[in-house]
Amino acid sequence: MSLFVQIAMTPIAGGSSSDSTVFWLGVLVLAVLIGGLVYVLGSKDRYQSMTEEEFEQEARNKSMLGAAITGLEGALRTREATVLMEAKSRVEREATPAPGDPPEDADRNGS
Numbered sequence: 001m002s003l004f005v006q007i008a009m010t011p012i013a014g015g016s017s018s019d020s021t022v023f024w025l026g027v028l029v030l031a032v033l034i035g036g037l038v039y040v041l042g043s044k045d046r047y048q049s050m051t052e053e054e055f056e057q058e059a060r061n062k063s064m065l066g067a068a069i070t071g072l073e074g075a076l077r078t079r080e081a082t083v084l085m086e087a088k089s090r091v092e093r094e095a096t097p098a099p100g101d102p103p104e105d106a107d108r109n110g111s
Helices: 003-009 016-042 052-076 077-093
Strands: none
Touching: 016 077
16 A cells, blocks of 8 residues: 555544654655755855856857757747747737828727
8 A cells, every 4th residue: 555545544533653654744744845945045046156258158058959949849840830920920910000000099989
């Protein structure tokens, strides 16, 4: 019987030693999670110790990785990528007012 099944099957009211074990196991897991959170949030920021050149190099590498992933996705899913790009350009075209159109304002609606 797995530990999860044992925990799920233990009665809430009782007072047996297994209830105590389950309680302390839960407290231990909670303490580890809280301790891990405190450690991660309290650790030194890695960007704080970087020089400007190191930061720019890392940013360049991340942007190249992002471009590579985007290119790979476009190569693998060309049809979906084409449809998405067409939809995006259509939305941008519709959102851009034509040069001869007057701007819309609230007074034209009769309010």
